[in-house]
Amino acid sequence: MVLKGISLVILTLHLLCHVSLVPDDLTPEEQQELENIRRRKQELLEDIQRLKNEIAEVTSEIENLGSTEERKNMQRNKQVAMGRKKFNMDPKKGIQFLIENDLLKNTSDDIAQFLYKGEGLNKTAIGDYLGERDDFNIKVLQAFVELHEFTDLNLVQALRQFLWSFRLPGEAQKIDRMMETFAQRYCHCNPGVFQSTDTCYILSFAIIMLNTSLHNPNVKDKPTVERFISMNRGINDGGDLPEDLLRNLYESIKNEPFKIPEDDGNDLTHTFFNPDREGWLLKLGGRVKTWKRRWFILTDNCLYYFEYTTDKEPRGIIPLENLSIKEVEDKKPNCFELFIPDSKDQVIKACKTEADGRVVEGNHTFYRISAPTAEEKEEWMKSIKAAISRDPFYEMLAARKKKVSSMKRH
Numbered sequence: 001m002v003l004k005g006i007s008l009v010i011l012t013l014h015l016l017c018h019v020s021l022v023p024d025d026l027t028p029e030e031q032q033e034l035e036n037i038r039r040r041k042q043e044l045l046e047d048i049q050r051l052k053n054e055i056a057e058v059t060s061e062i063e064n065l066g067s068t069e070e071r072k073n074m075q076r077n078k079q080v081a082m083g084r085k086k087f088n089m090d091p092k093k094g095i096q097f098l099i100e101n102d103l104l105k106n107t108s109d110d111i112a113q114f115l116y117k118g119e120g121l122n123k124t125a126i127g128d129y130l131g132e133r134d135d136f137n138i139k140v141l142q143a144f145v146e147l148h149e150f151t152d153l154n155l156v157q158a159l160r161q162f163l164w165s166f167r168l169p170g171e172a173q174k175i176d177r178m179m180e181t182f183a184q185r186y187c188h189c190n191p192g193v194f195q196s197t198d199t200c201y202i203l204s205f206a207i208i209m210l211n212t213s214l215h216n217p218n219v220k221d222k223p224t225v226e227r228f229i230s231m232n233r234g235i236n237d238g239g240d241l242p243e244d245l246l247r248n249l250y251e252s253i254k255n256e257p258f259k260i261p262e263d264d265g266n267d268l269t270h271t272f273f274n275p276d277r278e279g280w281l282l283k284l285g286g287r288v289k290t291w292k293r294r295w296f297i298l299t300d301n302c303l304y305y306f307e308y309t310t311d312k313e314p315r316g317i318i319p320l321e322n323l324s325i326k327e328v329e330d331k332k333p334n335c336f337e338l339f340i341p342d343s344k345d346q347v348i349k350a351c352k353t354e355a356d357g358r359v360v361e362g363n364h365t366f367y368r369i370s371a372p373t374a375e376e377k378e379e380w381m382k383s384i385k386a387a388i389s390r391d392p393f394y395e396m397l398a399a400r401k402k403k404v405s406s407m408k409r410h
Contacts, residue, residue, distance in 0.1 A: 123166050
């Protein structure tokens with residue numbers, strides 16, 4: 001419409017401009033009419049200029065609108081990337097950052113979708129967040145599991161899909177909540193396959209342990225299909241599961257182990273971003289009994305020690321699984337010791353880096369450590385005790401089997 005108006009104005013001006021030759025013998029009325037025409041011409045010229053200005057303004061606004069939207073999108077993408085990095089370092093802080101910047105709704109469904117898509121997210125961080133025990137995180141876990149479609153999948157297929165979307169945390173209670181929720185979802189998608197969610201839960205753990213036993217090179221005694229069938233007798237509300245089902249599950253795991261998802265950007269520097277505890281301690285040598293000052297970091301159920309705080313690679317790694325800790329007397333003050341219970345002479349499973357860069361097995365039958373103060377010793381011992389794990393799969397499986405057999409008796 002604006003362009004059409006301009007065309008009419010230009011046409012009128014064109015006609016007016018041709019009234020250029022003015023006769024000398026005009027009457028007063030004709031002179032007045034001519035003056036009116038000239039004034040009209042001037043008004044039309046002013047209208048054209050005003051229309052040109054308006055068009056220029058509109059064009060500028062359209063161009064600015066495009067660039068503003070582009071800038072907004074660029075800013076949003078930057079904030080989303082920052083939120084993902086924050087999540088990978090500290091899941092709760094990352095989620096809070098995304099919510100505060102209106103990049104994520106503060107609902108369990110929206111957060112579950114974000115974790116399920118997993119773009120740029122660390123799979124270990126996802127597992128840690130989903131395993132938290134507060135009510136909101138449990139709702140997120142339930143929403144996350146409901147995003148998985150397990151209909152018409154056998155249990156191994158469903159577990160492959162589920163365990164690929166995050167990494168199971170090391171804490172027994174977290175694993176229990178996550179596998180309980182998985183079992184409920186699987187039974188909901190496949191009614192009638194198992195008598196109860198307990199059956200699904202127990203068999204799921206049995207499959208995970210079977211995967212470890214069959215494919216871990218350190219396990220020398222590989223279970224046979226007959227042993228797998230035998231260990232799962234009576235778990236279906238007191239009854240046995242079909243042998244064909246158990247054989248198929250066994251063969252599936254034997255032929256193809258579970259794929260453990262690689263963490264996005266999960267290098268050693270990520271591992272130490274959010275430790276349970278860190279600080280300077282003195283460590284007694286294994287072969288040569290001298291005390292050396294080391295920077296210790298406690299995280300992911302492992303104790304790492306470095307020569308300097310700026311080192312990217314640890315000098316030693318001590319997995320805490322199945323170790324015990326106790327306070328000990330020594331010439332050095334504030335000492336405690338890591339050891340294998342009921343096995344004095346057994347070397348602790350650990351590794352260290354030699355001066356030439358070679359990674360070798362540790363040779364400690366115990367690790368003796370001295371803290372700077374009595375208070376720090378207590379704090380370190382408390383934190384390490386909380387991090388020590390004792391094969392939670394087996395403990396939880398035994399507890400659940402006991403529950404099933406108890407229900408059968410009643």
